[in-house]
Amino acid sequence: MNADVLIEVRGLRNVFGTQVVHDALDLDVHRGEILGVIGGSGAGKSVLLRSIVGLKGPDGGSIRFLGQDTTHLGAEDRRAIDRRFGLMFQDGALFSSLTVLENVELPLVEFHHLPPDLVKDIALLKIALTGLPLDAAAKYPAQLSGGMRKRAGLARALVLDPEILFLDEPTSGLDPVGAAAFDELISTLRNALGLTVFLVTHDLDSLYSLCDRVAVLSDRHVVVADRIATVENNPDPWIQACFRGPRARGARAHRPVPAPVIPGGFDGNSR
Amino acid sequence: MAQKATVSWIRTNGSATLTLAGDWTLANARDLAPAVAGAAAMRPGDHCLIDAHQLTALDTTGALLLLRALGDSPPSFSAADVQGLNPANLALLQLVTARHGQAAPARPVHASFVRLLERIGGAIVDAWHQARELLGFVGMMLATLGKVFSGHRRLRLTATVFHMEQTGLDAVPIVVLLSFLVGAVVAFLGATVLRDFGAEVFTVELVSYSFLREFGVLLTAILIAGRSGSAFTAQIGSMKSREELDAIQALGLDPIELLVIPRLLALLVMLPALTFLGMLSGLVGGGLVGVMSLDFTPAMFIGRLHETTELRHFWVGMAKAPVFAFLIAAVSCLEGFKVEGSAESVGRHTTASVVQSIFLVIVFDALFAIFFMELQV
Numbered sequence: 071m072n073a074d075v076l077i078e079v080r081g082l083r084n085v086f087g088t089q090v091v092h093d094a095l096d097l098d099v100h101r102g103e104i105l106g107v108i109g110g111s112g113a114g115k116s117v118l119l120r121s122i123v124g125l126k127g128p129d130g131g132s133i134r135f136l137g138q139d140t141t142h143l144g145a146e147d148r149r150a151i152d153r154r155f156g157l158m159f160q161d162g163a164l165f166s167s168l169t170v171l172e173n174v175e176l177p178l179v180e181f182h183h184l185p186p187d188l189v190k191d192i193a194l195l196k197i198a199l200t201g202l203p204l205d206a207a208a209k210y211p212a213q214l215s216g217g218m219r220k221r222a223g224l225a226r227a228l229v230l231d232p233e234i235l236f237l238d239e240p241t242s243g244l245d246p247v248g249a250a251a252f253d254e255l256i257s258t259l260r261n262a263l264g265l266t267v268f269l270v271t272h273d274l275d276s277l278y279s280l281c282d283r284v285a286v287l288s289d290r291h292v293v294v295a296d297r298i299a300t301v302e303n304n305p306d307p308w309i310q311a312c313f314r315g316p317r318a319r320g321a322r323a324h325r326p327v328p329a330p331v332i333p334g335g336f337d338g339n340s341r
Numbered sequence: 342m343a344q345k346a347t348v349s350w351i352r353t354n355g356s357a358t359l360t361l362a363g364d365w366t367l368a369n370a371r372d373l374a375p376a377v378a379g380a381a382a383m384r385p386g387d388h389c390l391i392d393a394h395q396l397t398a399l400d401t402t403g404a405l406l407l408l409r410a411l412g413d414s415p416p417s418f419s420a421a422d423v424q425g426l427n428p429a430n431l432a433l434l435q436l437v438t439a440r441h442g443q444a445a446p447a448r449p450v451h452a453s454f455v456r457l458l459e460r461i462g463g464a465i466v467d468a469w470h471q472a473r474e475l476l477g478f479v480g481m482m483l484a485t486l487g488k489v490f491s492g493h494r495r496l497r498l499t500a501t502v503f504h505m506e507q508t509g510l511d512a513v514p515i516v517v518l519l520s521f522l523v524g525a526v527v528a529f530l531g532a533t534v535l536r537d538f539g540a541e542v543f544t545v546e547l548v549s550y551s552f553l554r555e556f557g558v559l560l561t562a563i564l565i566a567g568r569s570g571s572a573f574t575a576q577i578g579s580m581k582s583r584e585e586l587d588a589i590q591a592l593g594l595d596p597i598e599l600l601v602i603p604r605l606l607a608l609l610v611m612l613p614a615l616t617f618l619g620m621l622s623g624l625v626g627g628g629l630v631g632v633m634s635l636d637f638t639p640a641m642f643i644g645r646l647h648e649t650t651e652l653r654h655f656w657v658g659m660a661k662a663p664v665f666a667f668l669i670a671a672v673s674c675l676e677g678f679k680v681e682g683s684a685e686s687v688g689r690h691t692t693a694s695v696v697q698s699i700f701l702v703i704v705f706d707a708l709f710a711i712f713f714m715e716l717q718v
Contacts, residue, residue, distance in 0.1 A: 167685075182371065184370055184371055188374055191405060198441065212682065228401075230367060231366065231401055258436070263401065264429055
């Protein structure tokens with residue numbers, strides 16, 4: 071079981087000034103799953119994501135990421151870890167002075183000495199994988215819609231073939247049709263590429279249709295992390311308000327039949 | 342760590358098999374790319390099979406390279422054609438095959454001479470549009486200013502005083518210091534050159550004419566264009582990018598009245614005041630150099646100033662200050678309104694605002710010089 075835990079957060083503590091955001095927070099992310107993290111506004115979902123990927127040093131506790139304790143890593147080891155995950159920011163965080171194609175090519179150019187035509191081919195493939203029309207490749211981020219920027223951000227996050235993908239509110243700001251299409255895209259990519267996905271979201275529809283497990287962040291720690299059917303029945307008042315509210319009823323009504331989860335089932339023998 | 346990847350063709354009677362081995366991943370792509378190119382060149386024309394029993398890893402880059410090895414017309418990768426590949430990797434291969442093959446759009450490439458002409462034409466049209474926009478905006482400013490003075494629109498006194506403090510009072514130290522230094526430099530230059538002719542005493546006229554007529558107002562206007570003009574553009578621009586300007590209009594308010602008129606009035610009052618200070622400190626700087634290196638006494642310097650320099654030079658300089666103030670306010674506020682969406686756009690328009698307002702200030706200064714020369718004042 072332990073070999074299947076990609077990320078292990080133990081006793082995480084994060085403090086801003088006098089405000090304690092996380093205290094004694096424990097969380098495991100298993101290989102091959104899509105883990106959804108939900109919580110009220112200001113519950114520290116994004117801070118948790120930033121702590122795990124190393125954008126913010128935690129004020130206490132430990133984070134084991136891909137088998138290494140990342141809280142006390144040197145700069146070079148840190149960079150080696152950085153190349154093994156992909157991170158999609160809320161609005162893509164594309165470099166505005168580069169075209170979409172150049173944005174996606176950048177990590178390849180920086181880290182791998184490949185022939186230019188192969189670099190371009192790989193980048194275009196990633197752009198096509200995220201469902202962007204290819205004429206978007208030559209455009210600048212400012213010329214794209216919000217949904218297209220998210221897809222381009224996803225293409226850049228995927229370009230180094232990461233083992234784990236972090237998504238910060240991938241469906242926020244998208245229309246319902248676009249959000250559903252994005253959920254489906256994540257699911258397709260996870261199945262084909264054998265990804266592990268860490269998803270921070272507000273979107274109940276995403277939780278029901280996409281996530282294998284759901285972690286609820288409330289009162290500075292993870293209240294519960296389990297299959298959504300189990301999470302729904304947790305007596306925590308915030309969970310009850312969230313999953314028994316009128317919006318959850320709609321999301322639940324359209325829940326697809328959950329696919330059986332086989333641990334490690336999507337990564338084959340290759341990783 | 343990663344196993345070396347290899348590729349080779351094996352021909353048995355009538356069919357060819359592409360044998361893959363090792364890690365077909367991004368980490369191996371560099372070594373694999375030439376091998377793949379070689380394999381693609383040797384591809385037999387007939388139906389071929391793929392043997393992936395020794396394949397230890399496959400990612401999207403590896404799948405892409407496999408497609409390249411198979412040349413222009415990749416097979417459908419049905420399970421019968423590909424042996425020894427696990428279902429997950431087969432699914433990956435099929436997805437990559439489905440999404441790849443859409444040709445990249447060709448970028449339009451112009452002949453360089455046509456492109457040169459196109460850019461020249463574009464720049465001229467741009468300049469024409471900008472001039473028209475500026476004229477239109479100046480008209481709107483004047484119309485709104487007229488309504489404010491005739492009582493049809495409110496004068497925002499608090500905002501005006503706030504901007505007077507920011508653009509005027511807070512700029513006093515830098516304007517005074519810079520004018521003082523330039524005054525000293527001009528006096529020093531004059532003294533050095535005029536000494537050869539025994540005419541050091543004309544240094545006083547040099548400093549007083551240049552500062553009263555030109556440098557006092559020009560230095561101040563350029564400083565204010567860089568300091569306050571850029572601030573105006575950035576303030577209004579960031580409001581525009583956060584849709585605050587749209588909110589002002591949706592509330593039935595007038596952004597020109599609310600944002601532009603206070604800034605314009607503040608500059609119209611404060612730029613002449615700063616110019617006056619600039620002239621004074623330039624004269625002081627020149628006088629100090631005169632006293633220290635030319636053996637003038639302060640009384641001699643002031644006396645000669647009185648004798649030789651008429652008051653009209655002062656008024657020539659001062660008359661230009663409100664015009665420059667109007668130019669700076671118009672250009673910087675207009676550039677703020679032209680900002681679109683991104684933070685990058687705010688930066689671009691702030692730069693454009695400073696460049697344009699300094700450019701216009703100097704052009705108008707040259708026009709004024711000709712005008713006053715013809716008037717013989």
